[in-house]
Amino acid sequence: MTGQTVAVAVMALMGVLALIGLLARLLQAVGWRSVPRTGRSLVVRETVALDPRRRLHLIECADRQVIVLTGGGQDLVVGWVRDP
Structure with missing residues (x-):
């Protein structure tokens, strides 16, 4: 060259x-x-970092909320949040 x-x-x-x-x-x-989609049935409401690997997510699914732990050896559904 x-x-x-x-x-x-x-x-x-x-x-x-x-x-x-x-x-x-x-x-x-x-x-x-991009045009935002309306009527989403699955929304991540909040995320909290517990440590460098693991995160706790508050996810809304069809008018219900679930807490999910991700990033460890496996993902885990911590539980469903009751209505106030």
Whole structure:
């Protein structure tokens, strides 16, 4: 490979990255977002990190809430939250 070939490849890469950056800024300025889905039946309401591996999640499923422990050797359903 000659120095000129490497320079052309680097310039082409920089051009492609610049175009991607410009497109991202344009889409952000226009406010393009994916259309949010309505009527979701499964929603993660809250997440708490217990330690670097394990997390406790409060998940709402069809008007009921469940607490799930993830990240250990296996995932575990801690229990369903009763209605107030």
